Amino acid sequence: MSDDPRRDELAAALTAARERVARAEAAAGRAPGSARLMVVTKFFPADDLVRLVGLGADEFGESREPEAGRKVAQVRADLPGAVFDVDMIGSLQRKKAKTVARWARRVQSVDSPELTEALASAAATALDAGERTAALGVLLQLSLDGDPARGGVVEADLPALADRVAAHEGVLRLDGLMVIAPLHGEADAHLARAAEVAARFRAEHPEAAELSSGMSSDLEKAIAHGSTCVRVGTAIMGARPITSP
Numbered sequence: 001m002s003d004d005p006r007r008d009e010l011a012a013a014l015t016a017a018r019e020r021v022a023r024a025e026a027a028a029g030r031a032p033g034s035a036r037l038m039v040v041t042k043f044f045p046a047d048d049l050v051r052l053v054g055l056g057a058d059e060f061g062e063s064r065e066p067e068a069g070r071k072v073a074q075v076r077a078d079l080p081g082a083v084f085d086v087d088m089i090g091s092l093q094r095k096k097a098k099t100v101a102r103w104a105r106r107v108q109s110v111d112s113p114e115l116t117e118a119l120a121s122a123a124a125t126a127l128d129a130g131e132r133t134a135a136l137g138v139l140l141q142l143s144l145d146g147d148p149a150r151g152g153v154v155e156a157d158l159p160a161l162a163d164r165v166a167a168h169e170g171v172l173r174l175d176g177l178m179v180i181a182p183l184h185g186e187a188d189a190h191l192a193r194a195a196e197v198a199a200r201f202r203a204e205h206p207e208a209a210e211l212s213s214g215m216s217s218d219l220e221k222a223i224a225h226g227s228t229c230v231r232v233g234t235a236i237m238g239a240r241p242i243t244s245p
Helices: 005-027 046-054 067-078 094-103 113-128 155-166 187-204 219-224
Strands: 036-040 059-062 085-088 106-110 136-142 172-179 210-212 229-232
Touching: 005 036, 005 046, 005 219, 046 067, 059 067, 067 085, 067 094, 094 113, 106 113, 106 172, 113 136, 113 155, 113 172, 136 155, 136 187, 155 172, 155 187, 172 187, 187 210, 187 219, 210 229, 219 229
Parallel strands: 036 059, 036 229, 059 085, 085 106, 106 136, 136 172, 172 210
Antiparallel strands: none
């Protein structure tokens, strides 16, 4: 035990989550490391990110701006030289694209031409200002049920949106797809369908190999169906704080 109980708590939970991922990879006959663990830190303080980076975590998911930008800035100040990436995984308003483009490795929730254009403009500005050194990664959010309240686009609309991203080569980078399983129905069936859509998408865009799917409750099923990135919050961070930072 250390003199930091929260660090000990996070260390145990992170180890358990890594073991779950490793077991799921083995059960699916996949290579170790083929499914990466992203720690979803939304609503939790920057101090927790500092602890997690110290424990070897290097991929994080955030969903609220400007909270996320402030947290990234604090971690970089507290841990100069630390190597870690943060993705925007939540619904993003176009007016916040400018700030997100300064700190995000990628945006996992792109679901409209308008947001694509806003991100392209913001990423170009950030590149010109030296606030980023590489194109902004983009995952197109796939909607499996067509529910506009949850965001995403249906499969039929993916080609046009992918073309829009590709038109901004050097500024935006098409990395693949993200999916949130619908609230109703069997998660296994939804994740299997997402894998089928992703396979068809990769056939047209071989460089867009990412499939971000699966969370704390269903990461094993997601890995069985080809997820390359599982987004795990509660199983590592614990229950959401009553008040957010």
